[in-house]
Amino acid sequence: MKEKLTIIKVGGKLLEDDEHIEKLAEYVARLDGSTLVVHGGGAKASEISQRLGFEPKMVDGRRITDAAALNVATMVYAGLYNKKIVGIFQKHNVRTLGMSGADLNSIRARRRTVKSIDYGYVGDIEAVNKRAVKMILKLGVTPVFCAITHDNEGQLLNTNADTISTQLATALAEDYDIRLLFCMDKAGVMLDPDDDQTLIHAMNYAEYKRLKMDEVITLGMIPKLDNAFYALINGVSEVWITGLTELTEAREMTGTRIFE
């Protein structure tokens, strides 16, 4: 039987309050098997960028990660938030190691260029270094990955945290029985994002397509759900989109469970 591995992606908004990180740490300390955490931090990075006087660069309505934006992302994701999580997890006796994809060459990416648009220092994942990640997990350590990868040629790259979680999950699915949890500041996928009563408790791909067509599911939720279904199809045992309270405080987890 494969060992259990819980992969938790924590949304950046949750990291703005240390109490949320405390709750997450208590939850991880209680978990059976291994745990791996991935986190974002985009909102904070935008705030720091603005305070440093950098204007967000846009081309054709798409945000471009220029050198200044990459530096800020590296500071906020790999520095501020990553070490805050590590410090609080350690307080709860979770043996934690903060990492970027550059550390141990754990996640190699390629700078994205799509047709005529240069997105700047944004990386699409090419390879997860399974050996390196398994080596850390086997030490009984909880790796905490920030949303920075690299090209193994000395260039750091900004990479979506949902995608990092998904790629880590699918790469490790051969060796571990994986539960992938996308944890955000909402209770899960809802018909009306402002009404918790409209939470969708379970969703399969047919329903997802229908809700997308009806424009009930829009914007940021689409890439997240695309990642969720991709993970399921590629060997991940269990996938949820859930909130912090739903994950850490309920006796039985609630949220939106994703099915093929």
Add this chain to the structure above:
Amino acid sequence: MKEKLTIIKVGGKLLEDDEHIEKLAEYVARLDGSTLVVHGGGAKASEISQRLGFEPKMVDGRRITDAAALNVATMVYAGLYNKKIVGIFQKHNVRTLGMSGADLNSIRARRRTVKSIDYGYVGDIEAVNKRAVKMILKLGVTPVFCAITHDNEGQLLNTNADTISTQLATALAEDYDIRLLFCMDKAGVMLDPDDDQTLIHAMNYAEYKRLKMDEVITLGMIPKLDNAFYALINGVSEVWITGLTELTEAREMTGTRIFE
């Protein structure tokens, strides 16, 4: 016979130019035995603090690390510089892991309060987790430590990088044959800091005391040399204060060698 371990402390000023990091990476790639790197970044942190509009807090002429300054230090040391070093080292096939003292609880510190002065979030090292650091070294990995530690109660702390190098060196001296190299933007200790011809090639403690009394050695060099002598007295085999060119480009290392 003990395994060789080279501990290199890199001054923050050297990190402002990527080419310096490339040179260091090439040097580390050539080294026999294990390597561990420690780095600062104070000048850059001050620059970012100012750009964010934080005024440096001073009490009785001493700089205080308030919450805002600690966040900036965490961003610059653990994020920007640490990941830049890791990325460039990986490019040179050095298997590298960036760490703070919070990661794996590797360096535990206590918040400094001296008499009536509260220095803010500044930590004095209480314990190096030898087992954790040795575990990483035994994997054939080069740890790169930034100047952030923690109290294991969830609080990150700003800690001097020279002191971190020294404490790591003395903690590991029982298990490794250690060469400790303080690498900075000068060629070593000089009688006249502006004249490379006045480099002191070797210095013992009696000479250090004399030069300190004569006020030839002043300011920032004093805590560095105090650390250097402390390391020697506490089991470190070889200690140098040197420059990047002197370390990486000379056929035989030059700089100031420290003797008891």
